[in-house]
Amino acid sequence: MWYEERRIPQADLTWHRWHRVRIRVLPLVACLGLLALLASAAGLARGAASGTVVGATVLTSTSIDVSGCSGAATTFGIVPSATTVVTGADCAIGFGSSNAVAQLRTRQLDTLGDAMERTTNQSELVQSALVWNDADPLPDGSKLFLAGTPAFNTEKAPIAASTDGGVTWTIGDVGVTGRATAISAGSSSRLWAGGTFGIRRSVDGGSSWNSQATVAGFNSANQVVAIDDNVVWANGNNRIIRTANGGASWSTTLTIVSPLNLAAFDALDATHAVAGGFDAYTGATMLWLTSDGGATWTDVSGALPASVAISDLEWTSTNVLWVKANSGTWRSIDGAASFVQRRGGDNAQRFDARSDTDVIVADSNGNVAYTSDGGATWTARSLTQTGVSHIGTIEWHAPGDILAAGQSEMTTRSSDGGSTWGVVNAGKPFWQAVARGSGSGNDAWIVGRFGRAAHTLDAGATWDWIGTIPGMGSANDVVVADELVVVVGAGGLISTTSDGGATWVARTSGTTQSFNAVTTADGDVIIAAATAGVLRRSTDGGVTWSAVTSGTASSIGDISTGDDQTFVGTISGAAVVVSTDRGVTWTTRATGASFGLTGVSVASDHSIWVTTTRAQPSNAEVWRSIDDGVTWTRLTDPIGGGFFRVPTALSKDVAWVLSEVWIFRTTDGGATWTQISTTRPQNHVIRLVALDQNRAVGVGTSNVVMRVVPTNSLPDVNGTTNTLGTGSTAFGACLRSGASLTPTWTDAGGTCSSAVNANWNDIPISWDQIATTTGTGINSTANLRWGMRTGPAQPPGAYIAQVEFGVIAP
Numbered sequence: 001m002w003y004e005e006r007r008i009p010q011a012d013l014t015w016h017r018w019h020r021v022r023i024r025v026l027p028l029v030a031c032l033g034l035l036a037l038l039a040s041a042a043g044l045a046r047g048a049a050s051g052t053v054v055g056a057t058v059l060t061s062t063s064i065d066v067s068g069c070s071g072a073a074t075t076f077g078i079v080p081s082a083t084t085v086v087t088g089a090d091c092a093i094g095f096g097s098s099n100a101v102a103q104l105r106t107r108q109l110d111t112l113g114d115a116m117e118r119t120t121n122q123s124e125l126v127q128s129a130l131v132w133n134d135a136d137p138l139p140d141g142s143k144l145f146l147a148g149t150p151a152f153n154t155e156k157a158p159i160a161a162s163t164d165g166g167v168t169w170t171i172g173d174v175g176v177t178g179r180a181t182a183i184s185a186g187s188s189s190r191l192w193a194g195g196t197f198g199i200r201r202s203v204d205g206g207s208s209w210n211s212q213a214t215v216a217g218f219n220s221a222n223q224v225v226a227i228d229d230n231v232v233w234a235n236g237n238n239r240i241i242r243t244a245n246g247g248a249s250w251s252t253t254l255t256i257v258s259p260l261n262l263a264a265f266d267a268l269d270a271t272h273a274v275a276g277g278f279d280a281y282t283g284a285t286m287l288w289l290t291s292d293g294g295a296t297w298t299d300v301s302g303a304l305p306a307s308v309a310i311s312d313l314e315w316t317s318t319n320v321l322w323v324k325a326n327s328g329t330w331r332s333i334d335g336a337a338s339f340v341q342r343r344g345g346d347n348a349q350r351f352d353a354r355s356d357t358d359v360i361v362a363d364s365n366g367n368v369a370y371t372s373d374g375g376a377t378w379t380a381r382s383l384t385q386t387g388v389s390h391i392g393t394i395e396w397h398a399p400g401d402i403l404a405a406g407q408s409e410m411t412t413r414s415s416d417g418g419s420t421w422g423v424v425n426a427g428k429p430f431w432q433a434v435a436r437g438s439g440s441g442n443d444a445w446i447v448g449r450f451g452r453a454a455h456t457l458d459a460g461a462t463w464d465w466i467g468t469i470p471g472m473g474s475a476n477d478v479v480v481a482d483e484l485v486v487v488v489g490a491g492g493l494i495s496t497t498s499d500g501g502a503t504w505v506a507r508t509s510g511t512t513q514s515f516n517a518v519t520t521a522d523g524d525v526i527i528a529a530a531t532a533g534v535l536r537r538s539t540d541g542g543v544t545w546s547a548v549t550s551g552t553a554s555s556i557g558d559i560s561t562g563d564d565q566t567f568v569g570t571i572s573g574a575a576v577v578v579s580t581d582r583g584v585t586w587t588t589r590a591t592g593a594s595f596g597l598t599g600v601s602v603a604s605d606h607s608i609w610v611t612t613t614r615a616q617p618s619n620a621e622v623w624r625s626i627d628d629g630v631t632w633t634r635l636t637d638p639i640g641g642g643f644f645r646v647p648t649a650l651s652k653d654v655a656w657v658l659s660e661v662w663i664f665r666t667t668d669g670g671a672t673w674t675q676i677s678t679t680r681p682q683n684h685v686i687r688l689v690a691l692d693q694n695r696a697v698g699v700g701t702s703n704v705v706m707r708v709v710p711t712n713s714l715p716d717v718n719g720t721t722n723t724l725g726t727g728s729t730a731f732g733a734c735l736r737s738g739a740s741l742t743p744t745w746t747d748a749g750g751t752c753s754s755a756v757n758a759n760w761n762d763i764p765i766s767w768d769q770i771a772t773t774t775g776t777g778i779n780s781t782a783n784l785r786w787g788m789r790t791g792p793a794q795p796p797g798a799y800i801a802q803v804e805f806g807v808i809a810p
Helices: none
Strands: 002-009 018-025 062-068 084-086 091-097 103-108 116-118 121-127 131-137 144-149 156-162 170-177 180-185 191-195 198-202 223-226 232-236 239-243 251-255 260-267 273-279 285-290 310-315 321-325 328-332 340-343 348-353 359-363 367-371 379-382 391-398 401-406 410-414 422-425 431-436 444-448 452-456 464-468 475-481 484-489 494-497 505-507 515-519 526-530 535-538 546-548 559-561 567-571 575-579 587-590 597-602 608-612 622-625 655-658 663-666 685-690 696-700 705-710 730-738 768-772 778-789 799-801 803-808
Touching: 062 778, 062 803, 091 803, 131 401, 144 191, 144 391, 144 401, 156 180, 156 191, 170 198, 191 223, 191 232, 223 260, 232 260, 239 260, 251 285, 260 285, 273 310, 285 310, 310 348, 321 348, 328 359, 340 367, 348 391, 359 391, 367 391, 367 401, 431 685, 444 475, 444 696, 452 475, 484 515, 484 526, 515 559, 526 559, 526 567, 567 597, 575 597, 575 608, 655 685, 730 768, 768 778
Parallel strands: 018 803, 131 180, 131 391, 180 223, 260 310, 431 475, 431 696, 475 515, 559 597
Antiparallel strands: 002 018, 062 091, 084 778, 091 778, 103 768, 103 803, 116 799, 121 705, 131 144, 144 156, 144 180, 156 170, 180 191, 191 198, 223 232, 232 239, 239 251, 260 273, 273 285, 310 321, 321 328, 328 340, 348 359, 359 367, 367 379, 391 401, 401 410, 410 422, 431 444, 444 452, 452 464, 475 484, 484 494, 494 505, 515 526, 526 535, 535 546, 559 567, 567 575, 575 587, 597 608, 608 622, 655 663, 685 696, 696 705, 730 778
């Protein structure tokens, strides 16, 4: 079997920039045997007789010629909107086989079934940080709960539970999509969650949830306070509601009319509650109290200055009420008859009062301050070293034990009253690696901190959250080959799954060095690269791993392969280690780059691309080798590239590069670069993988997941009616004439006109036979026409279709 691939450059066409032709030759085996029998004969010298078999394998030779598919055969020219057009000449594909019947096949390379795509792409952030909005402990302090906002609006509202004071967490959800803004525990088994979905109740400790029918017009809860299993207060939609029978019935106790904004609420017991906020127009203070279960409310706004915009409330006893406002932290010790400011105004957003004297406040910069003497003195601490910032909730749930959670999806905990803080996990991770899958072409995996993993089958539009990989503290890289997924991480950990992440198997690597990267092309050879020059190699699907000598003691930061033959890893000094024998032996080679390497990508044609850091004010560099790293060429710098991150290469011509801010793509070997349009800076994206020439998925810090998708594609023709159709928007092919054409592909009249009765075909994403030769040893031709129709609202621009032809002789 041998393979040849040719890329035929085209003119700058409206629909077709290039098209790739692969000539695939499959063997036809003919065994020719000769059996020689030598017998003794009278009169001849006596001797021994023997026989032998002589065998031969004859390979078929196939041919394909695409020179007749260019110019007018692939150019639509300028196409007005709401127009049907057909190419003006035959796209003639010549093919044949020396000694077998040959088959001509075709497929499209975009993998989505939208064969014509605009050459400009757009990037979009499809995930932002998970936000923890509220925390609540059981009355006895034996369990903590968090309620949060999911990373995707299609995900269910997350709930986290901890039984060890926030050291470890179990992540669940309330059973419906949306944002959980509040959670409250009446007991160990009965929980109440509020959010954009209204109110949900669990009677089994959070294993299952049911919606609560509350009152008309109440469909979004901001806060929920469970006094016990029966009495629950909630606010939302500018009103306070209450149940005294465990949710069997609810009643409205207070309704606030706009422009008043009910921003904060707290309930002390079954009868005492407080509601606070401000006038959205004038900024005037709003503070109301009830001591009869909400039957009546008393306006005590005058006890505070007129311009105090209340954002949070804590009622710790019948006399002591704490108020968090834009002007600082206030306390009343006479049942809200009067207030004294106990802390000045700052950007603190959340606070929690554990008692009449103990209060902790948190700001948007990851700072906390707490008092144990009723606000006479305050101790300040910074949480920035923990990674927690933009604190969404803080809870002082036991003496000396403080929990804070923030938008960075991290949760931090102090067990000594805030003197020291440690990071604990209660969220989805910062994503650290992304890998192209081996499915439809829109298949990708992402992994990150805390061993989390997720999987997409539609180029990042939706994600299946796999969960935590057992034992994997930090998942640093992932690679996919067919059903096999291999994840490597800190401490020499390797885990594999072959069932989509349902089960994981921890593999023995034989090292405690932290793995930085892992790579494979088809799973035959898998190489994992680690610190201190450590390499591990597997040839049995990741089951066992053997040590390989890399020839360097430097940390191997990134590693890549295109076909399991050539492997390349980056090391210090702008150098690489290269193996051309499937990872058995390695050679160190200099690239010539001016700065340290940030990443490497090896394409299927063995071209190697590397990117570098930069020295201000110079841009970073992109280098390429087409001879296994022996010689290198510095390519044109993408304008404004800055600090480049890991590249992803599809061939010596097509590659993507991610910078600090922008995404760049080249289709001419780095001679020119296109900046992919984006509406948001990509400075948090640290890894990018190209799914094809027009699609990519990136991941990074702040829980970012990003994708690049084509804009305004033209779909294929309807495969059922086989017509361009009147008024439709479509692209397709039609076979006019040629040798032994597949009936379903052939136009009966041979005209391939734009009329609705012409036999137009969609080009599939998997190989489809369109013609065969009538015999052996001949060359046949299949003549096609391309057709398209634009809709009245089709955006202007240059469109291309990536079509591949192949010939086999089975």
